Amino acid sequence: MNLIDKALAPLFPSWAASRVKARAQIMAYEAATPSRLHKAKRESRSADNALGMAGQSLREQSRWLDENHDLVIGLLDKLEDRVIGADGIMVEPQPLNTDGTVNNELADALRRRWAAWSLRPEVTGVFARPELERLVLRTALRDGECFGQLVVGKAAGLVHPNPNGTAFSIEALEPDFVPYNLSEVSQGIRHGIRLNGWGQPIEYLKLYDHPGNATGIRFKTKAVPADRMLHLAFRRRLHQVRGVSILHGVITRLSDIKDYEEAERVAARIAAALGFYIKKGDGALFDSDSSTAQTPRKIDIAPGMIFDDLKPGEDLGMVESNRPNVHLSEFRNGQIRMVAAGTRSGYSSVARDYNGTFSSQRQELVESWDGVTVLQQWFIAHWARPVYRQWLQMELLNGLDIPDEVDRSTLFDAVYLGPVMPWIDPVKEVDAWKERVMGGGASHAQWIRAGGKNPHEVFRQIKAERDYFEKQGLKFDTTTGEPREKKATGADGAEGNGQRGDSTASDE
Template sequence: MNLLDKALAPLFPGMVAERLRARNVIMAFEAATVTRTHKAKKQPRSADASLQRTLKSLREQCRKLDEDHDIVTGLFDRLEERVVGGPGIAVEPIPLGYDGSVHVEFAAAIKALWGEWSLKPEASGELTRPQMERLVCRTWLRDGEALAQKLMGKVPGYEHLHGVPFALELLEPDYLPVEYTDYSTGIVQGIERNAWRRVRAYHLLKNHPGDLTGNFSQNTKRVPVEQMIHIAHRKRIGQNRGQPLLHAVLIRLADIKDYEESERVAARISAALAMYIKKGMPEDFVPPANGEVRAERTFPIAPGIVIDTLLPGEDVGMIESNRPNPFLEGFRNVQLKAVAAGSRSTYSSVARSYDGTYSAQRQELVEGQLGYDLLQHEFIDYWCRPVYRDWLRMAIMSGQLVVPTGVDPRTVYGAFYQGPVMPWINPVHEATAWKLLVEAGFADEAEVVRSRQRNPSELKASRTAEVAANRKDGLVFSSDYYHQIYGKNQPNDDEKQRAADAATGVDKPDQ
């Protein structure tokens, strides 16, 4: 209270209270006030407390929609394609020598061994690395998290499928019980942390709680954090477990599914042609004679038919059909736009509608790619980089790879991770733009190759072999510029310079 309020309070307490109330209303945020039209729902609980009772329900709803709802299935299919892609996340090793250049031989050895391990990277040996990554990505986005136990070195009862003793046992998040909490030992929702919230171990169920055996036991085992990979979709600071990507649009998706189902049923009912006979006034009704049995009447439908068997006062009517609903598509599209906005996707990808203009499609593709890139980088940070580094460490420790003396030890684990990139809408324009950037020095050849999801070193080796084979067979193409100009395999330095100047349009005077 100010001085005036304090002076008036003993004499006029009601007026002072009204003044204070009015002052608080003026100073408060309008959005913080609960009104008839604004309920102002609040979330005061921590991230862990918020998910404690809702995580299992959200996860199970998303799984059911992925099983039964075509829109949700297509949404996750597209996220798999844009985050991981068909060939998976490509890993390009870039170990450096002490002079700062890439050690090509060691990088090639790593790449060859990594490709062999990628054929059967997980414990069962049923999935390739791209298949494993797509499955983990789908589980991560749909369920909110995914787990994997690292099988390194000698593991009792397990035989490794490769010379590198490293494999991954994939686990659904159900193996990490959200109900298991023991604050005395630092365990919250199955994850054990120290006083600084650093993860120390995971407490996993020995069996899936929903498997066919009907095992309801909650026996757990403690797995150190060094042997686990936990990829989680988190939305709040300090959040222990991940939440499904569709958590904010679940109700809308369920409503769309129910509404479309109702419209389909209504359309089927309307498609069944039904007619009725209007009897007319009571005095027009002629009762049957004694013993007369009147059979039910039917009218054959045919073009130009004339119905002349009606009784006095009767009329033929038809039940009108107002289906399909002409407003269904517009309503559905608006709802799908909201679904796309809440799931880091794009409307065209969710609805499979590509009828916009070129500019609109490109703008949507560019903005949508930002969301895909974010999820892709999270997947690389959570999953791909730890997997590659642990595999490489085990490959070196087991003797499958020997680090050459010329490699800088600090760069052994260096690698470039490449996922799906934004597709080209107009290949001619895109290729021209890249050509100008390379010629101006604002991009390099490797960047162009990676933009098309290719490995630069592999492409270079393939091109070298291809050019050599073409020259041997007497074939000359525009890509072999030197051979076009000089008609021989190796031009000298002066010829190379003149050819380069001619290719870039530089006209140098004679020296």
């Protein structure tokens, strides 16, 4: 309050208050003031309260769209392909010797054991690890979260399906198994998770059966310690215990797109079924007596037909259809762009529209791939890395031999690799990688990983292949080390001198 307001306050308090209120409104942000044109909608609830009221509805709507909307099915399929891929998250063990070098013998043993366990990693024995990871990711993105109970050692009624006898399996759980409505402030339970005073999960209260089962439901819960439960949750706010669907901001738009497309399809079907009509002439010729009225005429339409059955005063009119709407594709693609922007996806991948130049397509791919990388690191941090470390812990108990020269503090070190950014033009991409490798800006191993392969396996195959070629006396462009241009023009040809070869063997 200024001096005038202070002087008026004892004598005219209402007037002084109105002056202060009017001054505050003038000085406030325009966006904070509701008006006829600006609703200024606000959200003051905590993340848990907001999600507790809307989380189940968002999850169920997202599932319905995944079951019935082709656009959502394709969107989630593409995220599976880009984040997990066909082979799952690749794990390259990196145990180091005391001198800092990688112990290749132990690393190879770990890779073989990991590959064997990956055949049947979960309790039902139905899914291989890549398939399980894709389903877990889809569940977490669509429903907002996915749980995984780490079943270690003996469990009642369970025979671990792992072929190498490792007593470790994963029980993948949909979020319904940890119900939202379990909250008790006095006991530190929030949405089915018991937290300590710092917000750290202590226990997860898990149902024995899925609440959506028609019969045999047991609503009794059991407490699973936090160190035995994986929680892959897609969070948008701090202090958010449960996850929210990645579709939460575009559900309304997706529903509108589906309804609009369905209406356009129905309109197009109706328009396609209409042919022509006969416009009646003189009303005096119309016979309203149904007993004497002429039966509806049936006209067989054929190419080049002549119709001369019109009565006096009648006219033949064609039904003109404006369906399908010529602007349907333009409008739909604009809506899909917004859907892609709200789901860390790329428009071309979601719409399956790959028009454009190489530069424009690559620019879009590079920008959208940042979102894929974020999801990859999120999945690795909350699922792939904990699973691998728990598996290795069990392998150590299962008789894994550790050489004496290995630094035991590095046993759990590993490199986790997801699918890499695809090549739009392989020739240009290969030339760029060759320049990087020859210039010292990248290694052969990085180049091979960029193609989604394991460098150790590739090098082993190359060596075995070249040893076989040398033994059999076989020579190819990729094994002789001579530039292709030089071989094409002769050893002394002018065109071949001083030119760099295309073979990677010359780089070695």
